[in-house]
Amino acid sequence: MIAFFGFLRLIVLVFLFCFLFKYLYNTFWKHKKSNFFTNKKSTPPPIKEEQMKKDPICGTYIPESLSIKYKHGKKTLFFCSESCKEKFLKTEKNN
Numbered sequence: 001m002i003a004f005f006g007f008l009r010l011i012v013l014v015f016l017f018c019f020l021f022k023y024l025y026n027t028f029w030k031h032k033k034s035n036f037f038t039n040k041k042s043t044p045p046p047i048k049e050e051q052m053k054k055d056p057i058c059g060t061y062i063p064e065s066l067s068i069k070y071k072h073g074k075k076t077l078f079f080c081s082e083s084c085k086e087k088f089l090k091t092e093k094n095n
């Protein structure tokens, strides 16, 4: 009989733990979630400031990520297109 009550008490405890866990999980998770969303709203997406590079052939300015890079000795040259790079390579050969 004592063992039976012990078992019953264990079940009650397990239920209580489950309930408590669920309650804590819900409140903390919801809190976290709301914080996450408000943070996302309050902070605007970072605007990437890109350096503009000058094409040595045609003289146009191109953002670094869109340019065609060419390592020329210690310098890195930035071209607007493959044709400009080819032109540069041709003039290099002639010199």
Ligand SMILES: [Zn+2]
Residues within 6 Å of the ligand: 055, 057, 058, 059, 060, 079, 080, 081, 084
């Ligand atoms: Zn160019």
